[in-house]
Amino acid sequence: MKRRLLLQSGLMCLPLSALARGNLPQEYSDVIVVGGGSGGLTAALSCREYGLKVTLLEKMAFLGGDTLHSGGYFNAVTDEAVKRGEDSVELFKQQILKSAAGYADEDVVSVYAASCGAALEWLKSQGMKFLPVPHLVYGGLWGRSYKPLQPSGTGYVQVLSNACLRKGVDMRISAAVTGLVTDDETGRVVGVRVTYRGEQRLLFANRGVVLASGGFGANRQMLAQSSPLFAEMGSDSHPGATGEMIYIASSVGAHLRNMEFIECVPGGIEESSEQVRLDYDPTVVMLVDENGNRFVEETSPRSEIFSAYRSKNIRRCFTIADSDAVERIGLARRKSLYRGLYSGRSWRCETLEALAEALQVNPDHLIASAAELQERGVLNKPPYWAVRVFFKIHTTLGGVAIDTKARVLGAHRAISGLYACGQMIGNLHGKNRLGGNGINSAVCFGRIAAESILKDS
Numbered sequence: 405m406k407r408r409l410l411l412q413s414g415l416m417c418l419p420l421s422a423l424a425r426g427n428l429p430q431e432y433s434d435v436i437v438v439g440g441g442s443g444g445l446t447a448a449l450s451c452r453e454y455g456l457k458v459t460l461l462e463k464m465a466f467l468g469g470d471t472l473h474s475g476g477y478f479n480a481v482t483d484e485a486v487k488r489g490e491d492s493v494e495l496f497k498q499q500i501l502k503s504a505a506g507y508a509d510e511d512v513v514s515v516y517a518a519s520c521g522a523a524l525e526w527l528k529s530q531g532m533k534f535l536p537v538p539h540l541v542y543g544g545l546w547g548r549s550y551k552p553l554q555p556s557g558t559g560y561v562q563v564l565s566n567a568c569l570r571k572g573v574d575m576r577i578s579a580a581v582t583g584l585v586t587d588d589e590t591g592r593v594v595g596v597r598v599t600y601r602g603e604q605r606l607l608f609a610n611r612g613v614v615l616a617s618g619g620f621g622a623n624r625q626m627l628a629q630s631s632p633l634f635a636e637m638g639s640d641s642h643p644g645a646t647g648e649m650i651y652i653a654s655s656v657g658a659h660l661r662n663m664e665f666i667e668c669v670p671g672g673i674e675e676s677s678e679q680v681r682l683d684y685d686p687t688v689v690m691l692v693d694e695n696g697n698r699f700v701e702e703t704s705p706r707s708e709i710f711s712a713y714r715s716k717n718i719r720r721c722f723t724i725a726d727s728d729a730v731e732r733i734g735l736a737r738r739k740s741l742y743r744g745l746y747s748g749r750s751w752r753c754e755t756l757e758a759l760a761e762a763l764q765v766n767p768d769h770l771i772a773s774a775a776e777l778q779e780r781g782v783l784n785k786p787p788y789w790a791v792r793v794f795f796k797i798h799t800t801l802g803g804v805a806i807d808t809k810a811r812v813l814g815a816h817r818a819i820s821g822l823y824a825c826g827q828m829i830g831n832l833h834g835k836n837r838l839g840g841n842g843i844n845s846a847v848c849f850g851r852i853a854a855e856s857i858l859k860d861s
């Protein structure tokens with residue numbers, strides 16, 4: 405099946421001897437990075453900081469990938485949080501492993517949990533600015549998410565791409581990688597085939613190729629093959645999240661993991677790109693069904709919330725919050741909520757009875773549900789807000805398996821010359837990704853890939 409998909413799309417592993425006989429234009433670098441999101445920009449910049457000649461290839465006409473329109477939250481265990489006794493690397497690691505439900509590799513998770521603090525400091529040293537106090541984000545389980553001052557994920561892309569430009573990374577947009585080039589004798593990955601400005605070229609990398617090409621949430625065919633349930637659902641992914649590099653990597657022997665795990669979260673409605681949401685901080689919101697009943701603990705992992713929604717066959721679902729919670733939502737998102745009042749996508753009422761009437765849910769059930777949270781100090785300050793919840797594909801969790809050095813694993817050992825970071829990795833989050841554990845995996849393993857390239861060659 406995989407091979408058929410590759411052949412249909414003309415994407416393949418290409419042995420060097422066959423290519424050497426062709427007439428394609430050829431170029432040379434030390435390192436080639438595939439993808440211009442946070443992972444690719446980090447890997448490229450880090451390699452450049454080690455003095456290597458780097459070419460970054462991004463197939464879209466702009467950099468950023470999913471990173472650009474993400475929430476930007478970055479989970480990290482900082483030294484300060486450890487000193488204050490609020491957090492530890494071990495706790496972070498155990499939470500990731502528990503949420504992965506046996507489908508992640510413990511050694512890789514250990515390195516990941518331990519590296520996020522240093523990755524956050526590195527981002528700051530590049531010019532990223534974060535709010536000083538960490539948040540608990542939806543599905544995050546712990547208050548260790550650092551929010552950039554720049555809106556959404558834009559800060560990562562601006563800061564890292566500016567640094568790449570300043571330091572001389574050769575960055576190319578509209579440059580789609582369509583194959584990996586391998587050495588006939590050793591099997592080492594030595595370059596890529598790319599379509600750049602309408603022309604096919606071969607780019608050779610004598611130190612390594614880093615795959616930072618994200619997930620496949622925008623590829624209906626891959627979604628249908630991986631997990632048919634999700635094939636028709638709306639998706640949050642950017643249009644370039646088509647996952648071809650995962651199959652191209654498998655054509656050189658990369659071991660794919662967890663391709664069937666797809667993460668769904670409450671999102672906006674399909675016809676609108678504007679997100680009208682209330683569930684940014686799960687500790688201060690309530691999720692109810694069409695009868696006004698709570699159907700899940702709001703702070704549960706994302707996979708559990710989606711499972712409860714599906715298994716209970718819920719037809720209409722709402723998130724409800726009070727004015728205190730709404731005041732704490734960032735300005736841009738709050739504006740969307742206010743706009744929603746006029747477009748019929750959000751509701752605001754002085755009493756829970758009035759809200760129940762507006763939502764056409766049972767008022768007694770809604771009041772009883774709210775009382776459960778009011779005991780915990782939540783939902784006490786009118787006016788009350790509500791938005792309708794639609795579940796959408798948020799992230800694909802499958803991809804290539806890596807080792808602790810970000811080297812892509814084949815059936816028995818690492819594939820020489822091939823590295824991966826970010827959403828491309830399939831053995832990190834297992835069944836469920838903790839909220840705030842996306843960009844950090846791109847930055848951590850982008851940096852680790854660069855270190856490994858330096859040491860391996």
Ligand SMILES: Cc1cc2nc3c(=O)[nH]c(=O)nc-3n(C[C@H](O)[C@H](O)[C@H](O)COP(=O)(O)OP(=O)(O)OC[C@H]3O[C@@H](n4cnc5c(N)ncnc54)[C@H](O)[C@@H]3O)c2cc1C
Pocket residue numbers: 438439440441442443444461462463464467468469470471472473474475476477478479579580581582616617618619640641642644645646647648649798799825826827828839840841842843844846
């Ligand atoms: C709506 C939304 C909100 C999110 N919020 C958060 C959050 O708050 N915190 C968090 O940690 N995570 C969040 N995530 C997840 C996070 O965005 C991703 O995990 C992270 O951005 C992945 O980074 P990446 O560099 O691996 O991939 P991306 O940022 O997606 O970059 C991959 C790039 O590779 C390019 N590419 C793909 N194939 C090729 C090819 N063949 N040739 C050349 N280029 C190619 C793509 O076009 C893309 O630009 C969110 C995701 C979504 C969708």
